[in-house]
Amino acid sequence: MVLAEHITGGFGDPVFNAQSVFRSVMGAIARPGTVSPVASLAGPPAPLSPTAAAIALTLCDQDTPVWLDASLRGSEAVASWIGFHTGAPLAHTPADAHFALVADPASLMALENFAQGTQEYPDRSTTLVFQVASLTAGETLFFEGPGIERVATLAPTPLPRHFIEQWKQNRARFPRGVDLILAAGDGIACLPRSTRIRASEA
Amino acid sequence: MSALDKDIATYNFAYLDEQTKRMIRRAILKGIAIPGYQVPFASREMPMPYGWGTGGVQVTAAIIGPDDVLKVIDQGADDTTNAVSIRNFFRKVASVETTTETARATIIQTRHRIPELPLTAGQTLVYQVPIPEPLRFLEPRETETRKMHALEEYGLMHVKLYEDIARHGRIATTYAYPVKVEGRYVMDPSPTPKFDNPKMHMSAALQLFGAGREKRIYAIPPFTEVVSLDFEDHPFEVQTFDKPCALCAAENVYLDEVILDDRGGRMFVCSDTDHCEKRQAEGHRGELAGEIA
Numbered sequence: 375m376v377l378a379e380h381i382t383g384g385f386g387d388p389v390f391n392a393q394s395v396f397r398s399v400m401g402a403i404a405r406p407g408t409v410s411p412v413a414s415l416a417g418p419p420a421p422l423s424p425t426a427a428a429i430a431l432t433l434c435d436q437d438t439p440v441w442l443d444a445s446l447r448g449s450e451a452v453a454s455w456i457g458f459h460t461g462a463p464l465a466h467t468p469a470d471a472h473f474a475l476v477a478d479p480a481s482l483m484a485l486e487n488f489a490q491g492t493q494e495y496p497d498r499s500t501t502l503v504f505q506v507a508s509l510t511a512g513e514t515l516f517f518e519g520p521g522i523e524r525v526a527t528l529a530p531t532p533l534p535r536h537f538i539e540q541w542k543q544n545r546a547r548f549p550r551g552v553d554l555i556l557a558a559g560d561g562i563a564c565l566p567r568s569t570r571i572r573a574s575e576a
Numbered sequence: 577m578s579a580l581d582k583d584i585a586t587y588n589f590a591y592l593d594e595q596t597k598r599m600i601r602r603a604i605l606k607g608i609a610i611p612g613y614q615v616p617f618a619s620r621e622m623p624m625p626y627g628w629g630t631g632g633v634q635v636t637a638a639i640i641g642p643d644d645v646l647k648v649i650d651q652g653a654d655d656t657t658n659a660v661s662i663r664n665f666f667r668k669v670a671s672v673e674t675t676t677e678t679a680r681a682t683i684i685q686t687r688h689r690i691p692e693l694p695l696t697a698g699q700t701l702v703y704q705v706p707i708p709e710p711l712r713f714l715e716p717r718e719t720e721t722r723k724m725h726a727l728e729e730y731g732l733m734h735v736k737l738y739e740d741i742a743r744h745g746r747i748a749t750t751y752a753y754p755v756k757v758e759g760r761y762v763m764d765p766s767p768t769p770k771f772d773n774p775k776m777h778m779s780a781a782l783q784l785f786g787a788g789r790e791k792r793i794y795a796i797p798p799f800t801e802v803v804s805l806d807f808e809d810h811p812f813e814v815q816t817f818d819k820p821c822a823l824c825a826a827e828n829v830y831l832d833e834v835i836l837d838d839r840g841g842r843m844f845v846c847s848d849t850d851h852c853e854k855r856q857a858e859g860h861r862g863e864l865a866g867e868i869a
Contacts, residue, residue: 388594389589389594390589390641390642392594392597392598393589393597393639393640393641394641396601396638396639397639397641399605400601400604400605400608400639400782403605403608403609403797404608404782404795404797404798405697405797405798432598432601433598433601433602433605434598435595435598435599437599438602472602492726493726493727494722494723494725494726495616495722496610496613497603497606497607497610497613497615497616499606501605519758520611520758520796520797520799520800520801521608521797521798521799521800522799523778523798523799548610548760549610549613549760549761553605553606553609566608566609566610566797567609567610568609568610568611568758568797
């Protein structure tokens with residue numbers, strides 16, 4: 375059954391909204407650890423967050439299978455909304471996904487289950503979008519790598535279990551691996567696979 | 577601007593359709609995440625011939641917004657045909673402000689130079705790339721070069737540089753000088769003079785590379801290690817010039833040779849026209865400044 379909430383809440387101005395969200399994401403992935411502001415442009419059905427929805431509207435289309443985590447899959451409205459607004463097919467397994475939308479990162483399966491790309495084509499990997507409550511209220515993480523002048527910090531919460539260890543493994547697979555977009559209510563931060571995590575500031 | 581031109585920008589902003597922009601944007605994000613890796617993308621026909629910057633134009637069209645200020649340079653110059661045409665193209669299809677001032681630009685599309693003025697954090701440099709594969713002239717098969725990148729097997733490139741030394745006594749490559757990005761991928765910096773290679777290292781600006789005919793996009797994020805390949809006993813060196821710029825007396829900049837007559841007369845002037853004009857406005861005078869201007 376098609377309800378109004380499956381259809382309303384797309385970008386008001388698709389061309390320019392998508393451009394501004396993309397520039398936020400590009401700025402965030404080029405400078406890991408920095409938070410790019412993002413205006414509330416999309417009104418998706420819960421539990422999909424407006425920021426994660428805006429990223430999906432900006433980057434997903436019929437060429438990009440999207441994987442939804444259990445809490446998003448549980449909502450018929452979310453799947454309909456993504457289908458209606460982006461045309462993206464749903465990926466049946468995480469290894470088929472170009473994008474994965476994750477409303478509940480704390481109970482996410484291991485990152486290695488998602489498409490990692492191949493050594494020849496490392497770009498054929500999943501980009502995960504985590505809906506996080508905050509980018510500053512969690513445990514402080516220290517990052518270094520391309521895009522970071524010396525050291526960057528982020529304190530996102532919630533994160534998957536054993537995230538530090540998982541991210542070290544993800545980095546060890548470079549150039550294969552997944553990229554993360556952390557979508558909070560008021561901003562976007564990214565952790566591309568090139569970013570290394572450090573235990574402390576020193 | 578005529579009414580028709582205005583309509584083009586509002587009818588379809590920045591020339592490309594939205595699905596093409598999404599596809600290019602996804603490739604750009606992958607490129608940034610894997611610095612130096614060439615991401616395949618579905619390059620479109622553009623209203624200009626291959627070799628005129630179709631890759632750079634597609635990258636610029638996918639990232640540009642109404643608040644951007646665009647600068648386009650061709651061999652450092654703002655006033656050559658290619659640069660003027662591409663600036664006019666984006667004024668027409670995106671109604672964006674254009675400039676020749678390096679410091680004012682948010683997006684700088686370039687073919688084969690990096691501006692002399694150090695770039696800043698808010699700026700994006702978009703390169704037009706003819707042959708993105710640094711190993712292509714050594715190994716013509718794409719299947720092989722892809723495998724070489726996958727296995728990080730770059731011995732062939734060092735053999736090429738060694739043969740330069742054996743034949744000429746020094747590394748004779750002066751442009752498109754191969755670099756290694758973040759200790760992993762060997763990358764073609766596009767045919768910039770090797771003079772500009774050190775500017776790519778730990779640059780504050782994001783650098784995006786678009787090759788339209790070859791259908792590849794790659795990137796160097798800001799503050800990324802970019803090392804020009806060399807040998808311990810033959811370290812990488814940039815070109816040096818005997819004389820300063822003949823118009824603005826600038827030293828340690830890249831100079832173009834300009835033939836003045838048919839009796840061997842010549843002058844060397846800044847390749848970066850914006851840099852040269854700024855210096856002349858500040859009162860710097862080269863030895864030929866009065867005679868030419």
